[in-house]
Amino acid sequence: DAGVTQSPTHLIKTRGQQVTLRCSPISGHKSVSWYQQVLGQGPQFIFQYYEKEERGRGNFPDRFSARQFPNYSSELNVNALLLGDSALYLCASSEQRGTEAFFGQGTRLTVV
Amino acid sequence: AQSVTQLDSQVPVFEEAPVELRCNYSSSVSVYLFWYVQYPNQGLQLLLKYLSGSTLVKGINGFEAEFNKSQTSFHLRKPSVHISDTAEYFCAVSENRGSTLGRLYFGRGTQLTVWP
Numbered sequence: 001d002a003g004v005t006q007s008p009t010h011l012i013k014t015r016g017q018q019v020t021l022r023c024s025p026i027s028g029h030k031s032v033s034w035y036q037q038v039l040g041q042g043p044q045f046i047f048q049y050y051e052k053e054e055r056g057r058g059n060f061p062d063r064f065s066a067r068q069f070p071n072y073s074s075e076l077n078v079n080a081l082l083l084g085d086s087a088l089y090l091c092a093s094s095e096q097r098g099t100e101a102f103f104g105q106g107t108r109l110t111v112v
Numbered sequence: 113a114q115s116v117t118q119l120d121s122q123v124p125v126f127e128e129a130p131v132e133l134r135c136n137y138s139s140s141v142s143v144y145l146f147w148y149v150q151y152p153n154q155g156l157q158l159l160l161k162y163l164s165g166s167t168l169v170k171g172i173n174g175f176e177a178e179f180n181k182s183q184t185s186f187h188l189r190k191p192s193v194h195i196s197d198t199a200e201y202f203c204a205v206s207e208n209r210g211s212t213l214g215r216l217y218f219g220r221g222t223q224l225t226v227w228p
Contacts, residue, residue, distance in 0.1 A: 098206070
């Protein structure tokens, strides 16, 4: 069975640009969450989606947005990139909210 | 609000020695507890979880953890480590009900380095 897949694996952007990261959950999983992991720190919660609706948002600026599609895949968008947005972005899926979360390999975003 | 404290940022240990990685949390509500492992340039893999029931939880790769509600701790242990256990370990908590259900709060991580 395929796990959580994220694309792209690596990305380099310049300040001020916009980026879209993609996540495909495990088949049958209806909840997708996004986390930002800055080097040397633990992951920080950004968004949670369940059944295509936003169910939670972390302490991130409005430059960050996300959505979940009818097939439960998800996109994370970040506008007006800053150097501080450089991080590993992790997607996690679970069958329901609150059940075990399975993480993808992440997308390494570098902003120069 | 939830918070997770991993008391050691780095733990060096020799192969076949025992190891304990410490984790304390604070929460005003009932929680689920998790330990994840992260190998270089990879995502997170679940080692074990405490949802309810027995406070001693066994996970993969010979790891176990004990939930201590009075001390709000969830320390990870392994009686004999291998070189392959070298990785970053994260403790995480989530509320088991309410609007933040399923949201994970992570500690800063503990780098376990196993030396031959």
